Amino acid sequence: MAEEKMVSKTRKIQPRTLAVILSIIPGLGQMYNRRFLKGFIFLIISTAFLITTWDYIDIGIWGLFTLGTIPREHHSIQLLIQGLISLIVLAFGIGIYIYNFMDARSDAIAREANRPKPTLLQGVKGFYNNGFPYFMIMPGLIMLLFIVVVPLLFMFALAFTNYNQYNAPPRKLLDWVGFTNFVDLVHIDIWKDTFFSVFSWTIVWTVVATTLQIALGLILALLVNDTRIKFKRAIRTILILPWAVPAFVSILIFSALFNPTFGAINRDILSQFNVMLPWLSDPFWTKVALIMIQTWLGFPFVFALFTGVLQSVPRDMYEAADVDGGTRWQKLRHITLPHILFATAPLLIMQYAGNFNNFNIIYLFNEGNPAVRGQNAGGTDILISWVYKLTFESNNYNMAAAITIIMGLVVSIFAFYQFRKTASFKEEGRY
Amino acid sequence: MAMSRKKKSKIEVTFIYIFLFVMFVLIAYPLFWAFMMSLNPGSNMMVTELIPKNPTLEHYKWLFTDPNSDYVIWYKNSLYVAVVNSVGSVIITSLIAYAFSRYKFVGRKYGLYMFLLLQMFPALMGMVALYILLNTIGLTDSLYGLMIIYLGGQIPFNAWLVKGYFDTIPKELDEAAKIDGAGHLKIFWTIMLPLAKPILAVVALFNFMAPFMDFLLPRIVLTSPEKYTLALGLFNFINDQFSTNFTRFAAGSILIAVPIALVFLLLQRYLISGLTSGATKG
Numbered sequence: 001m002a003e004e005k006m007v008s009k010t011r012k013i014q015p016r017t018l019a020v021i022l023s024i025i026p027g028l029g030q031m032y033n034r035r036f037l038k039g040f041i042f043l044i045i046s047t048a049f050l051i052t053t054w055d056y057i058d059i060g061i062w063g064l065f066t067l068g069t070i071p072r073e074h075h076s077i078q079l080l081i082q083g084l085i086s087l088i089v090l091a092f093g094i095g096i097y098i099y100n101f102m103d104a105r106s107d108a109i110a111r112e113a114n115r116p117k118p119t120l121l122q123g124v125k126g127f128y129n130n131g132f133p134y135f136m137i138m139p140g141l142i143m144l145l146f147i148v149v150v151p152l153l154f155m156f157a158l159a160f161t162n163y164n165q166y167n168a169p170p171r172k173l174l175d176w177v178g179f180t181n182f183v184d185l186v187h188i189d190i191w192k193d194t195f196f197s198v199f200s201w202t203i204v205w206t207v208v209a210t211t212l213q214i215a216l217g218l219i220l221a222l223l224v225n226d227t228r229i230k231f232k233r234a235i236r237t238i239l240i241l242p243w244a245v246p247a248f249v250s251i252l253i254f255s256a257l258f259n260p261t262f263g264a265i266n267r268d269i270l271s272q273f274n275v276m277l278p279w280l281s282d283p284f285w286t287k288v289a290l291i292m293i294q295t296w297l298g299f300p301f302v303f304a305l306f307t308g309v310l311q312s313v314p315r316d317m318y319e320a321a322d323v324d325g326g327t328r329w330q331k332l333r334h335i336t337l338p339h340i341l342f343a344t345a346p347l348l349i350m351q352y353a354g355n356f357n358n359f360n361i362i363y364l365f366n367e368g369n370p371a372v373r374g375q376n377a378g379g380t381d382i383l384i385s386w387v388y389k390l391t392f393e394s395n396n397y398n399m400a401a402a403i404t405i406i407m408g409l410v411v412s413i414f415a416f417y418q419f420r421k422t423a424s425f426k427e428e429g430r431y
Numbered sequence: 432m433a434m435s436r437k438k439k440s441k442i443e444v445t446f447i448y449i450f451l452f453v454m455f456v457l458i459a460y461p462l463f464w465a466f467m468m469s470l471n472p473g474s475n476m477m478v479t480e481l482i483p484k485n486p487t488l489e490h491y492k493w494l495f496t497d498p499n500s501d502y503v504i505w506y507k508n509s510l511y512v513a514v515v516n517s518v519g520s521v522i523i524t525s526l527i528a529y530a531f532s533r534y535k536f537v538g539r540k541y542g543l544y545m546f547l548l549l550q551m552f553p554a555l556m557g558m559v560a561l562y563i564l565l566n567t568i569g570l571t572d573s574l575y576g577l578m579i580i581y582l583g584g585q586i587p588f589n590a591w592l593v594k595g596y597f598d599t600i601p602k603e604l605d606e607a608a609k610i611d612g613a614g615h616l617k618i619f620w621t622i623m624l625p626l627a628k629p630i631l632a633v634v635a636l637f638n639f640m641a642p643f644m645d646f647l648l649p650r651i652v653l654t655s656p657e658k659y660t661l662a663l664g665l666f667n668f669i670n671d672q673f674s675t676n677f678t679r680f681a682a683g684s685i686l687i688a689v690p691i692a693l694v695f696l697l698l699q700r701y702l703i704s705g706l707t708s709g710a711t712k713g
Binding site for chain 2: 077078132148226264304397
């Protein structure tokens, strides 16, 4: 041992440092550690990686910065996507490269400590054991990156370009324009008016519709849970029915029911009282109808959720309250509500987030209509259905993307509460 | 005194039943109305009746027998997408959930946060890019393109759900198996999967049902009618000439709504238990 120490002191560079430095060329460090096969594999993999991806990444990164230089020849949108994919591939490459350094270092440390060199089988086994979780998530992660993350990044990037119907590739090149789109959104009159009216309706819609569906679900869950009520199973099954029917079917049915000319609500019900309401042509009444329909669609989930959680409220707490002479209201207020709201808070937050982005009901019921003078969104459009129209109907991609980013910020607020909530559950102690 | 309390209780219960009855009517009326519409002869909505004088099954017959009807093809397409989506999503999400539930690795914590965050971003936000990506690999107007998007999009929510359920399976079980010499995959296959059957059934079911209910994604990806899924096809029945085809739409919808609702009602309690355990123990 003493001799060993002497030797390593007299050397200027420790083996682990040398192994890391040599690893600048992938595999060389491993070869220095006398792990020739591994080093060779590292070398092959990194060379293959470089050869196959170099051109793609080169063009991608260049495209990401310039968005092309020759109109008609360079397609800015394809370059942008290639750029984003390049970033991801590059991140993978850097990951392998860093792993190469770390591996060389840890092998060198093992050699300094004179641990025996693992056999081929042991090496493969160790690699399999350490890498196992990565192999498991790899297929899903790759899909997630390309199907969810790249499209979101792309949308994010579009918000800083001038991509619209008049300025579209391949005829024209796109440019990075910084925050111009966001400035336009709050300065140009038509955008400003539309944005603020749509945004405020989105907030009202989210808060009112979601709160109503939660309140109705809560009341029903408490009522059905009452010990004096019979046929609980049957009642619960019927109350869950609106959730079981595919939403697009029920929304389209409602859309027909509310139709002012042939819909049953005006024709068969309200006509009894000599009332005809402009359900689809007046923004106010359309909004009322939308909120009622969403309550109809959304309460069963909350009802089922609360019904499930109600079973888990500890009985002895009620008994203790009885002993202290607590009234029913007090028991509800201080035992039941805190318990079930705490247990379901993350899911309730998700309900708000879900309605904030509830494209289906807005679009299927009345396509966001009726039209409103002086703005380029319909009277009942929420942000996401407006984005849909801007994208697929008027091709205002840049503005749609800018609005998407603002929506993303709002969603992140929901997510932030979600994180805090989940974190607090964690501290409560899993096993 | 005792009498009046009993009376009060009776009145309360009566009011609860009345309230529940009102709810039943509100729930049943639209569904009943749609069913009755599907039995009305002809397609003129102006002359439809809630209780038709001469009910008919002509719309149901039309869906299956008329040469202009693609209904059977749509049903087949939806079934195909649904089966692949259901099997694929169970495989992908259970693998991810296993890694996140049982292993420590670099990026684990941020991966979980990423799933939570991504659940809240609807796929619609990235639709333009998805379309362009599918276009570059030639999968627009193809059921495969649709499947890939479904499979990728379901990951954040379901991985989170299944991971939460895996967390409730005692770790002692896999440690005991490890001592007996079981490898990573063997533990996954013989312990985790069998014990997690309820939640995997929920994931399978919901991903089976999703293609039957979603019309938006097919609308963007698919263009030729023989590639349509049911939801998109039905939507197009009434999208163009609303008043002329609603009776037909009603018939077609009832044929998907009934099986889906039945399966759903049978299995919803698994979903609730899965959701609450996943959310509260995540």
